[in-house]
Amino acid sequence: xxxxxxxxxxxxxxxxxxxxxxxxxxxxxxxxxxxxxxxxxxxxxxxxxxxxxxxxxxxxxxxxxxxxxxxxxxxxxxxxxxxxxxxxxxxxxxxxxxxxxxxxxxxxxxxxxxxxxxxxxxxxxxxxxxxxxxxxxxxxxxxxxxxxxxxxxxxxxxxxxxxxxxxxxxxxxxxxxxxxxxxxxxxxxxxxxxxxxxxxxxxxxxxxxxxxxxxxxxxxxxxxxxxxxxxxxxxxxxxxxxxxxxxxxxxxxxxxxxxxxxxxxxxxxxxxxxxxxxxxxxxxxxxxxxxxxxxxxxxxxxxxxxxxxxxxxxxxxxxxxxxxxxxxxxxxxxxxxxxxxxxxxxxxxxxxxxxxxxx
Numbered sequence: 001x002x003x004x005x006x007x008x009x010x011x012x013x014x015x016x017x018x019x020x021x022x023x024x025x026x027x028x029x030x031x032x033x034x035x036x037x038x039x040x041x042x043x044x045x046x047x048x049x050x051x052x053x054x055x056x057x058x059x060x061x062x063x064x065x066x067x068x069x070x071x072x073x074x075x076x077x078x079x080x081x082x083x084x085x086x087x088x089x090x091x092x093x094x095x096x097x098x099x100x101x102x103x104x105x106x107x108x109x110x111x112x113x114x115x116x117x118x119x120x121x122x123x124x125x126x127x128x129x130x131x132x133x134x135x136x137x138x139x140x141x142x143x144x145x146x147x148x149x150x151x152x153x154x155x156x157x158x159x160x161x162x163x164x165x166x167x168x169x170x171x172x173x174x175x176x177x178x179x180x181x182x183x184x185x186x187x188x189x190x191x192x193x194x195x196x197x198x199x200x201x202x203x204x205x206x207x208x209x210x211x212x213x214x215x216x217x218x219x220x221x222x223x224x225x226x227x228x229x230x231x232x233x234x235x236x237x238x239x240x241x242x243x244x245x246x247x248x249x250x251x252x253x254x255x256x257x258x259x260x261x262x263x264x265x266x267x268x269x270x271x272x273x274x275x276x277x278x279x280x281x282x283x284x285x286x287x288x289x290x291x292x293x294x295x296x297x298x299x300x301x302x303x304x305x306x307x308x309x310x311x312x313x314x315x316x317x318x319x320x321x322x323x324x325x326x327x328x329x330x331x332x333x334x335x336x337x338x339x340x341x342x343x344x345x346x347x348x349x350x351x352x353x354x355x356x357x358x359x
Contacts, residue, residue, distance in 0.1 A: 003027035004117045007047040009039040009064070010079060011057050015102065019051070022106055023113070036064045043068055049116040051100075054080040065096055073123050075116040079104075131308065153200055161193050199324075212255035212335055216359035219252055219284045219291060220245045226263045227282065230271070238276040241267065246285040251359035258332045259356075262340075265325045266295040266352050272318065273299030273350075290338075291358055296351040302342055310342060 006023055010016050011034045020030045031047055033039035036059035043050070050068045054061040065076045081102040097119060098112045164186065171182045223243045234241045252259070263282070270280045274297050283294040302310065302317075309315045311330035329352075333340040338356040345351040 004048040004113075004120075005029045005031065005046060006113065007031045007033065007039065007043055007050040007052075007068070009033045009036075009050060009056065009061070010053040011035065011055075012053070019109070022109065026110060028113070035059075036061075039064060039068070043071060047074060048120045049113055050074065050076045051113075052076060052078055053102075054078055069096070073120055073127065075119050077112055077116055157193065157196060157200065161190075161197070164190055164193065212258055214253050214255055214336075216251040217254045217256045217259060219249050219293070222256065222259065223263070223282050223284060223293075226260060226267065229264065230267050233268070233271055234280070237271055237274065239271055239274045239278055239280060241280045241282065244281055244283045248286075249284050250286055250291060252291050253357045253359045254336055258335070262329050262332050262354065263293070263295065265329050269325060270295055270297035270299070270350075273297060275299065286358070287355065289358060290355045293354040293356070294351050296345040296349060298345070298349040301344055301348060302350045307342055311340070 003026065006028045008016055008019055008023070008030055010019075013034065016032050016034065020032060023030050031042040031045060033042045034057075036056050039050075039052070039056075047068075050065070052061045052065045052068065056064065061078065065078055068074060069076045075097045077098045077100060078096045079100050079102055097116050100109065100112060168183070168186050168190070171179060171186065174182070220243070223245065227241050227243060230241060267280065267282075274280060278298040280298075281294070281296045283292075283296065285292050285294075306315075306317055311326050313324060313327040330340055333354055333356070336356050338354060340352065340354045343351050343353060
């Protein structure tokens with residue numbers, strides 16, 4: 001696993017080769033550029049820390065550093081072979097976190113890159129904590145609203161379903177030649193009531209989460225049971241669902257029913273966007289002291305502008321979606337003390353990641 005992605009910008013090809021080798025041996029992924037133009041193109045691939053020479057053939061490295069720093073949660077380290085008070089002040093003004101004089105010693109280079117990466121990760125953690133706090137406030141508010149409305153909706157819905165069932169029984173006692181014209185709208189209304197009832201169930205599950213019963217759950221066995229449950233839907237859409245479990249996969253400390261609900265919701269979403277003949281991968285692997293589950297599809301992926309809102313209640317990219325499926329996923333994973341997020345899958349599609357405590 002990469003320690004981080006480093007964008008290395010310098011027109012000295014030999015220096016770029018040497019630094020790339022040093023950083024690569026330390027586990028970093030290095031993106032190489034020898035000009036401002038190529039740096040901008042490589043930066044679009046995403047990076048954590050940029051090492052930028054002040055003097056570049058097609059522009060000012062200091063201005064490029066400021067531009068790269070504004071791209072998001074990144075840090076920039078400026079490189080120069082001509083140290084001066086002016087260049088140091090320019091580095092600070094550009095938002096650089098450090099300033100190295102070439103040729104720099106390897107320990108100093110690695111220490112500086114490591115410190116810059118720590119700053120990037122700390123900022124990411126702060127942003128994630130802020131986002132989760134805001135989302136928790138929204139979830140709590142919606143939960144209170146839903147709890148109040150659910151009772152008012154459930155009673156008339158049950159009464160309508162009962163009367164519809166009585167009416168359907170009476171229609172079926174009529175002569176057979178007159179039944180189809182009457183049954184067709186009845187079946188349509190019955191199906192819509194069932195859909196509304198399922199939506200209400202989602203609301204209730206979201207607003208009144210039951211207390212979890214945690215135990216040791218075999219992840220491989222759970223994944224294979226989930227695949228069995230979804231096999232009919234997958235076959236109907238001509239999509240293949242495969243399970244990939246790391247050898248010696250540890251068990252999870254989880255509520256099996258809740259975790260099954262999480263996986264079913266994610267697979268249903270994946271099926272909705274998967275083209276015929278594509279693949280959905282269910283991946284399980286240990287990561288440090290946790291387990292990680294991934295549901296990866298080969299659909300169109302998640303638009304960047306939607307990623308930060310995916311787990312908000314009532315936010316949906318589907319024309320007929322309620323926007324509660326992923327909110328429920330987030331709520332259940334959060335109850336486990338876990339984390340859920342989405343990334344771009346390779347070579348295409350979306351990959352939902354879940355991290356949970358080990359048993």
